[in-house]
Amino acid sequence: MFSSGIPASAEVENNSNQKKYTVNRGRPSKSVVISRPLCVLMAIGALLLALLVGLVVFFLAPRECAAGDEAPSALTKAVDSVVGAMRISEDDVDERLPRSIRPTHYSTSGLVSMVLKAxxxxxxxxxxARNISIDKHSVSVRKSSSQIKINAQDYAEGDKYKIRLDETLSKGDECELSLGYTGILDRHLKGFYKGNYFASTQFSPTDARKAFPCFDEPYFKAKFIISLARPFNMTTLSNMPLGKYEAYENDKTWYWDVYPETPDMPTYLLAFMVSELQSEQSTDTRIKLWARSDLTQFTAYAGDLAPKILKYFEEYFGTSFPLPKMDIVAVPEFGFSAMENWGLITENVLLVDPATSTNSDKRETAMVLGHEIAHQWFGNLVSPKWWNDLWLKEGFATYLEYFGVNSIGRLWKNFYFLRHNVRWV
Structure with a gap:
């Protein structure tokens, strides 16, 4: 069979007449012939059947009732009930957070501090907040140097936490919300989760709220300062390059890694990782490839392609890559093929073994790299306001991945046909 109008390689090889691609017929098969008179009779029968259905509906369906007439039938009531349930007003949909206040800065170090603007x-x-236990006694709201009294606070429907203040914040006011919390580090591949060699994040689309309290919608862009505690024999990664590290309360077995502030970004693009993974430097000093120590040799293929694709997009967009570095990490325990976290791309198709990987494996790795690097502009630098605009970033990245891979060299020309297993001669 053909895929998306493009024939498989076997069908091209069998297409000996060299005409445009057509489905090969194979062996002759018995055909069924319908005469013209029979076709006319079948058409008349269909019309009569439609007329009969119309008459049945006209005579049996309930009429509108005047005042004092009998009540609507059970069927009418059922239909009205279904239609009424479908008429959901905007007020009934409680998916989004109010736009009355937004975060501008986050700082996380076991506690969360948010700078909010009314x-x-x-x-x-x-x-x-989802599956997070918030310490109510730790919650504080400050405006300038004064504390604002909290009248009430509690969890609300829809993964929400609501705080009611004793005073009203006026438009333009800024305040700082601080709170302590505890979460769950599980193996569900969502939020901040645990693997065999690491603890990593997957926040897209709505799982940052599992890792820390936040405004977990793409509309709410903010700057982040991330601090991560790690054992002395492990490393951490986040969107920005490591700023500094220091011993945890003079305990030389644990360290705090502190990362500088990110640009404005939505929560779903935030990422961090604590692991035993090792890195290999690519030909671009900004790009490192990460994998288990016994597998880093298999990052060479991606380490060759990624800098070329990045350079191509910088020239194509006329805009330099917005962050100081790009880490690309091979994550085997992962719910997706890849994720475009800004400056910290995670993949499970990164590794290529020259001895065993097929051309199809290499194509997939190249295409995923092209897609995720394109996202660093479409989706990351420019982000959707809500998930109904997801097609914008995904559509552009899917379109541009072909440009990025095609720019690599002669081997990848006409890559669309190669991807669909069409031999180009």
């Missing part, structure tokens, strides 16, 4: 007068702060 977009309109409000006395409520509502944010996301």
């Amino acid at each position: 977009e309109e007068d409000t006395s409520e702060i509502i944010f996301h």
